[in-house]
Amino acid sequence: MSDEHLITPDPVPSALRDLPRAHGTDRPLHPATWGLHAWIRRLPEQRLLLLSLPDTINRTEVAERAGSAHESEARAIGAFVATMVWGYGPVGYGALRTERVLSQNPQAGFVFQSVARVARDEGPRAAFASLASERLHHLSPAIGTKFVYFCTAAHRAAHRDRTAPVLDQVVRRWFHRNAGIELDGSWSLINYFHYLDALECWGDALGLASDHVEALIVDQELAYGSGRPTSEASDQRTTGVEALEEVRVAIGRRGGDQESQARPHLEALTRLLTTA
Template sequence: MTGELPVPAALTNTVQRWRDQDEPVQPPIRWSREAWRKYFPSQHAFLDALPEQIDRAEATRHAAHATTPEGAERAFLAAMIWGYGRVGYGPWRTARVLTENPHAVDRLAEVAVVAREQGGLAAFRDLASQPLRYLGVAFGTKYLRFVTAAHTSDKAPILDAVVRRWVSTHTGLHLMIDEWRPAVYEKYVALLTSWAAELGLATDTVEELIFRSAVSREGSGQWSESWAGSSSPEQRAQAALLELEQLFDTAEADQAREARHHLDELERIIRRGWAG
């Protein structure tokens, strides 16, 4: 059973360092206001009112009204701005989701209603039943995270390339996120729930700490696990895999599926090489 996997030492150490530092789990994210204004002229007032750096609390605040189409669009924008940060293609990819799916904001609002009334797993299943083209699991669960955080205590944890690769590296469990797979997401939530119970933390906090353990992002603490800067060849190899996989979060499903398969095979080779 997934829930029987022990808490990895890397996570236990990250939790302890975080508690010792007594600081926010994840720092706010910088973003380029002008880039987003270019693609969303009707949302200039909303975008201009956002702070220069967005954290999870700010994105959650804007998700409070996601059960209406107007609120869902703004909630989605806030989630994508937080998710992409200063990545240059973020505004274009976000606009593509909203413009190339008929009634996209209505669909996002419907999912928010499900999240409010039935919780995160139900919202994931609902979105999986009628997914929006160009919105994959990585960024879709970012939207679900903030919508559920705004409406219920049953927060839907984010499952993106960073978290997926970390879980694979530290447990050997491969979570396929090339498509919307409810069974995979339920397995992931069960795993985080079991770890959260053992660590005395909220499931959502465990996901944040996994992310922080995996990569050093702008403004993150100096104690974050830094694969790229490690002297270990295995950790440098894992860092390279992570950087490659992050590109697939916004790739077409077929391309991402094929690429992740090859990366998983490479990881198995790496793990066998150093284990032997």
């Protein structure tokens, strides 16, 4: 699959033009803190890997893990777990969601190794297409693109410094607000390649790699969001609703009539959160 541009995006948005000079040429690393014990409790088979990760993990360290993901299913799963640790950071349900992807997709190791091999041999667009074609249960595009990103970042030198950057809600909000481009959160190849076209075109104009542009976008959008208390409150409500859903699932796994007894109480709490 070719890594050539599909379209020619609009000129560099004004919000980006002055940022590279302010940041210099180093890519933001976006370090994430995380809690070891919750991850070991959910993923005991990954104990040695988890113990080897630093308390604060950044993009460079995850990319190093992803560099050998093509060698075996075990290494691919390890790279995925490291990606999730970085991606979820201090969010309490990150370990649960990671365990759910691995436990409900017996083929996950094979898929992740295959994607890593495609990332090494064929480049970013083919790597995204490879993962999009598999559709692992509970693996959203926002999380999937994090894994694809690190696999491509590990082999960027082989593909003219091209990578497959993360496309999540933070990035999509920035595109809507600053570029007038609507990107959805689906596995659509056209949608994701449109995103890559924009990042690569703007990066070429600014003398930056596409993932550097994405990292600057994330920095800017998070800074913008930090001054929006209504958005923060919305994020907190979303986190609360997700946590209640995880409680419901955990109760259901215990069997008996406990889930039916708990359901009205959990639904009442959910309504309280969503109508506040």
